[in-house]
Amino acid sequence: MLNNIKAVLFDLDGTLIDSMSVWKSIDIEFLADYGLELPNDLQSSIEGMSFTETAFYFKERFHFKESIEEIKSIWNKMAYEEYTTTVQLKDGVVSFLQYLKENNIKTGISTSNSIELVKGVLNAKRISHFFDTVLTACEVNAGKPSPDIYLKTAERLNVKPTECLVFEDIPMGILAGKNANMKVCTIYDDFSKNQDSKKRELADYYINTFYEVLEGTYEVLINE
Structure with missing residues (x-):
């Protein structure tokens, strides 16, 4: 090889x-804060997208008022502890x-x-x-x-x-x-x-x- x-x-x-399971949990929690459920097609829709592209996708699909940078910041804060203490x-x-x-x-x-x-x-x-x-x-x-x-x-x-x-x-x-x-x-x-x-x-x-x-x-x- x-x-x-x-x-x-x-x-x-x-x-x-x-770490992939972390993101499903974050997506569920993040959307729940807006009274939304996780769509079945979400993972396949965002597969391969960059962090920024994913934020754009969320903003457009779910009509969030937060800016792209604000959405990314929220995700970073939600995931940081998992990434530094739990993920193997x-x-x-x-x-x-x-x-x-x-x-x-x-x-x-x-x-x-x-x-x-x-x-x-x-x-x-x-x-x-x-x-x-x-x-x-x-x-x-x-x-x-x-x-x-x-x-x-x-x-x-x-x-x-x-x-x-x-x-x-x-x-x-x-x-x-x-x-x-x-x-x-x-x-x-x-x-x-x-x-x-x-x-x-x-x-x-x-x-x-x-x-x-x-x-x-x-x-x-x-x-x-």
């Missing part, structure tokens, strides 16, 4: 950390990051989340030093499945897209990596288990934990 790879790029939520790393993350560091393979985070929450969880888990760069989708023109965030991360790391390996947990993220002409490994996440067949269709590799990369027991989905 790592042959000829000079940089490994990671999504954050559902990929490096088990995926199995094997630290061992894999140590391996990449020892083998001089560059690393980057390419996430749809807010920079405040990214920094909060990386510092809380003491893994920020493993990453050469962190980029949020709010810093590029379009969120996933647009390739923008992955292309920009590769540019920052001074590597070609074809020299990058992406780790993602949802179809829109996998498509973003593939649209950037990068190899993509998808990881099992309980939150997206109903999308597993689609994830397998789109990705090059599949893992349940990062230990499988180190052990060479990952699943190859497309012939190399």
